[in-house]
Amino acid sequence: MKNPYLPVIVKVKRAYFESDDRSLKTIDVEKPEGFSFLPGQFCEISIFGRGEAPFGIASAPSEDFLRFTINKAGYVTTAIHWLEEGDEIGIRGPLGNYYPVELFERKNVLIVSGGFAFTTLRSLLLYLLEERERYKNIILIYGARRPDLLLYREELFELEKREDLEIHLTVDTEFPGWTRHVGFVPQVLERVNPPAEDTYLVMCGPPAMIKFTLPVIEKLGFPPERVFTSLERRMKCGIGKCGRCNIGPYYVCRDGPVFSLDKLRTLPREY
Amino acid sequence: MRRIKKEAIEKKLKELAKDYRIFAPMNGDVKETGGEFEECFPRLSGKCAFLPPEEEILRYKDGKVEETPEDKPIILFGIRPCDARAISLIELAMRDEKFPDVYFLRKKEKGIIISIACKEPGDTCFCTSFGHGPFSTQGSDALLVEKDDYYLVLGNEKFFKLFGEGEEAREEDKEYFEEAKKRAEEKIEKIPVDNLGEKLLSRIEDPVWEKISRKCLNCGACTFLCPTCYCFDIQDLERSWGVSRRRYWDSCMFSIYTKEASGHNPRPTHRERVRNRIMHKFSYYPYLYGEFGCTGCGRCVVYCPVNFDIREVLKILGGSG
Amino acid sequence: MIERIREEARKAFEEGKIEILIGFGRGTLRATPIFIEKKEDVDKLIWDDTCWINLATYLRRFRGKKTGIVAKGCDARSVVALIAEKQLKREDVYIIGVPCQGMKNEKGEEFLSCRYCEYPTPPVYDVLVGEKREGKKENYPDVSEFESMPPEKRWEFFSEEAKKCIRCYACREACPMCYCEECFVDSLDPRWLEPGLSLSSLQFWHLVRAYHQAGRCSDCGACERACPMDVKILYLTRKLNKEVRELFGFVTGLDPEALPPLGTYSTEDKEEFIL
Amino acid sequence: MKKVIAFLCNWCSYAGADLAGVSRFQYPPITRTIRVPCSGRVNPLYLFKALYEGADAVWVSGCHPGDCHYQTGNYYARRRFAIFNALMEYVGFEKGRVFFSWISASEGKKFAETVKHIKEEVEKLPPRQKFLREND
Known part of the structure; x- marks a missing residue:
């Protein structure tokens, strides 16, 4: 039996702050x-x-490193923000499901995102572009409060x-030197x-963005x-055992994190 | 059916303590013993043996990750059939092709579960509602029925190999068994559970949940004593030699259980938390594994500080009360 | 008694004094908390000697609503303590006081906290149902007895009791005064104590839980009764009640205007323990 | 060497420790000082935590009554520690592991004397066994 609880130890290759306010840090491992x-x-x-x-x-599946961008919010993320090049961390994965890329073939794909939720969408975007x-x-369509909060800008x-490729970048308010869209994601x-x-x-994106984007969609x-x-959702085991991330009978860690909107509508609103 | 002298089994159990970890009811709770046991309906259930309240899952030492080594195999002795079945219900969630819960499964696979039939069910028992009963063998390697200074045994090879075969049960033993079984089953209240999963699902937004859950204090007594609740938390502890990563019983009744680092809580009040506990047992569990996640042992009824009675809740939501 | 409680409850609804009433109803095993929102339902109210939960625990859930509560002496004292700590407004709570006959366990034995109860009659109420009952003169005989044991024996007892704990926090949740937004045991940063059932962690929990009750506990005993593992914890809070009374002359829950004893001071406080 | 976690108030006791230093009063190096704004800032949880993590003793020192920089902080502290003491003694925790003192900024001598006293008291006791976080 393979033990799904054991992390693999990897070295941090690069660690740098994404945003000027140092709330977002990217690590490449x-x-x-x-x-x-x-x-x-x-x-x-x-x-x-x-x-x-x-x-x-x-990171894209083809890249030779794994990239994570982490918002400093809690106990673990604070410690991740202390990481420097060469530090060792443990990782377990890949976990969860993925965007249904098989369905996207020969179709148009529209990606809408806000704030630091863009992480896995970078992976998706690069993946799609590989076999364009x-x-x-x-x-x-991607927006953030300020230009410096746009990931991987x-x-x-x-x-x-x-x-x-059509890219629309937007920030909430005017900023000196910003020549792209101004306004919230749903408006754009x-x-x-x-x-x-x-x-x-x-x-x-963040809950507020989702809330106002849904009617537009x-x-x-x-x-x-x-x-x-x-x-x-809050997760611990990441493999559908510890119980806390369920929405209805589905575990976000195992059966998600990607859900279609019609599936979500059949579930209790516990997210 | 076989019959084996009580003292033979008691003696054997003490001998086996050398090569096995023996868990049995003692002073009212299931705990690790040296082969002693007590004939009772324990408060802490049989899950303590296979999913202990606290368990190390790995160590981080000198820059390396070490899997926690396996311990001696477990004999869980003298629990009620409902607890034995409960462990097989937990197994449904832990057995998983892609991500097996190795720490539970390796204990379960090598472990032996021996239950003692429940001749005197309590007033809060409702096990027969879920397709098993006080004399059920589901989940047990052997079911013992006390008769004078003998145990009548319905067991598998695994059990007889360890404890000996005894002698063939007599005709009167079989009669005794059937009669005791009938008598016990008759004492137990049956709660209708037909289509309960669907009924619950259809009432998920029902305002009745607010009414039902209001008195819940959101303590973890019901879930910790529940023989089928298996949720856990994982935390790292610093030790002089490194880091010990452990898992602990956790409870969906606690508000911090789902509270995220941002402060957002998808199950913010007692309403969502109670609903999730009930739904998980009676709707999600059958949906995922084809069985109810409850054995009707009644512990949550007995030990709830505010007398939150799950039987009443099922009657209300199942449409018969 | 039951009839009079129902009558007062009905009256309170009719006079618009309350929107919701927390009381006791018939449960499957014993009295259970019920929440009444219309006067037709007041007949569900009961009163017997299994009404041992402290209903004040629920009050904060209904903040901003005119809430009635059927309160025995200790419940009413907890309400007062909550008001003193600015958790409730006096005018939002309507106390239907019930002089308490003493609560009993399933074997019919009176609970420890009831045996020594000094205030069976609510010291503060809006309406009192039934005759006032005299309390006993509280002199904490159980605490004194424990104090007279040698320290090693006391530590042993404390450890044995703590060991039984499974950290389900029923004691915390049953207590009206345990209302912190984040309990110290749940805090990760700082992590005051480790999770799990090691003896020192359990002792940590029991010590600090008790400490946090100093000057706030009304000695209702709901914590100990809520415990599924029968851990004795009242001897800790009762000790602190005794200390608070002896050191600061304070008794919890008599006066909603009085400051909690650890939220105030006197220049005359004893300090022989200071070097 | 024994370890005593000392919570010293910034305005009096910490300054008292400073004075002990500049006055070259000798005292044993057993304290690990945590400087706090006021003895009233010392949450009793800190004391439980320090003992739990293995301190041989804990010591809180603040301004004399009436001298608090914040007027009344030490009066509140006094009440808290009275309760803390009572509780620890009640459950049978060893005496001689918890100390409280008032030391002013001018009492360098008293600071040194107090440390010596604490050391003597602590050394009378066997190694800590009760209420220790697991570490192995």
Whole structure:
């Protein structure tokens, strides 16, 4: 029996702050041998002595490192923020399900995101771009409060130059030097007005963004079975045993974190 | 059916304490003993043997992760049939092709569970509602029925190999068994559970949950004493030699159970928490594993400080009360 | 008695004094807390000697609502203590006081805290049902007896009791005064004590739980009765009640205006323990 | 060497320790000082925690009554510690592991004397056994 509780020890290759306020830190860690995953999956990161917490994988499956971007919020994340290059951490994974990329083939894909929930969507975006010809239009709408809170923005600015990809970046209010969209994600989504036909929508963001985006999605005509989102819950084991992350009969760690909107609507609103 | 002298089994159990960890009811709770046991309906259930309140799952020492080594196999002796069945219910959740819970399963696989039939069920028992009963063998390697200075035994090979075969039961033994079984079963209240899972699911947003759950204090007494509740917490403890990662019983009744680092709590009040406990046992469990996650042992009824009676709740929600 | 409680409850609803009433109803094993929202339901109220839960525990859930409570002496004292700690407003609570005859366990034995009860009659109430009952002169004979044991024996007793604990926190949840947003045992940062059932961690929990009750405990005993493992904990809180009375001359729950004894001071406080 | 966790108030006792130092009063190096703004800031949980984590003794020292920088902090502290003492003694925890004192900024001598006294008291006792966090 393979013990799913045992983490693998890996070294931190790079650790740097994403945002000017130092609330977001990105760590790139060694990818253990034989580690294969799909966008949307997550890992449990162990800081020994402090505990374990789940984080979505932000690197693309083809990259030779695993990337996590972590908001400083609790006991474990604070310790992750102390990490420096060369430190050792434990990881368990990949865990959970992934964005249903098989369904996306020969379809349009619209990615809508806000804040630091963008992590696994970077993975998804790069994954889709690797074999670009398998998908039709790809549109990304991504917003944050301030420019410095946009994750991986230098990389996104580079991607903006591509012809085969439509990127709309937005911040909540005007900032000096910011020439892209200004406004909240739902407003930008409405302005961009992407066609719902033949399109899959992937949406990740803070609760407030989700709340105001849902009506827009409905208005644009996206049927709930073609809308996917990734949920967050408090987790411990990450493998559907310890019990706390269930929503109805499903465990977010095992049967999620990616759920379609129509599935979510059948479940109690415990998220 | 076999019959084995009581003292033979008692003696054997003490001998086996050398190679096995013996868990048995003692002073009212299931605990590790040297082979002694007490004939009772224990307060802390049989799950203590296979899912202890506190258990190390790994160590981090000198920069390496070490799996916690296996201990001696377990004999769980003298529990009631409901507790034996409860362990097989926990196993349904722990057995998982992709992510098996090794710490539970390896104990369970090598372990032996011997239950003693419940000749005098309590007033709060409702085990017969869930397709088993006070003389049920489900989940047990052997079921013992006390008769004078003998035990009548319904057991499997695993049991007889360890404890000896005794002699063939006599005709009168079989009659005694059937009669005692009938008498015990008759004493037990049956709660209708037909389509309970679906009924519950259809009432998930029902305002009745608020009424039902109001008196719940959100302590963990029911879940800790429940023989089928298996939720746990994992925490790291610092030791002089490194880090010990352990798991502990946890309870869905605690508000911090689901509270996230951001402060957001998806199950913020007693209403959602009680609902989740009931739904998990009677709707999600059957949906996932085809069995109710309750054995009707009645502990949560007896030990609830505010007399939250799950039987009443099931009657209300199941539509018969 | 039951009829009079129902009558007062009905009256309180009719006069618009309460929107909700917390009382005792018939449970399957003993009296159980019930929440009454309309006057037609007041007939569900009962009163007997199994009404041992402290109903004040529920009051904070209904803050901002005119809430009635059927209160025996200790419950009413907890209400007063909650008001003193600014957890409730006096005008939001309508106390139907019931002079308590003493609560009993399933074997019919009177509980320890009832045996020595000094205030069976609520010291503060809006309406009192039945005749006032005299309490006993509290001199904590059980605490004195424990104090007279040698320290090693006391430590042994404390350890043996603590060992029985499974950390289900029924004692905490049953207590009206345990209302902290985050209990110290649940705090991860700092982590005051370790999870799990090691003796020192259990002792930590029991010591600090008791300590936090100093000057706030009304000696209702609901904590000990709520304990599924029969851990004795009242001897700790009763000791602190005795100390608070001897050192600071304070008795919990008599006066909603009085400051909690650890929230105030006197320049005359004894200090022989100071070097 | 025994370890005593000393919670010293910033305005009096900590300054008293300073004075003991500059005055070159000798005292045994058994204390691990935690500087707190006021003895009234010392949550009794700190004392439980220090003992639980293995301190041989805990010691809280503040300003003399009436001298508190915050007027009344030490009066509150006095009540808390009276209760703390009573509880620990009641459950049978060893005496001589919990100390309280008032030491002013001018009492360097008293500071040194108090440390010596605490050391003597603590050394009379066997190694700590009760109420210790597991560490193996």
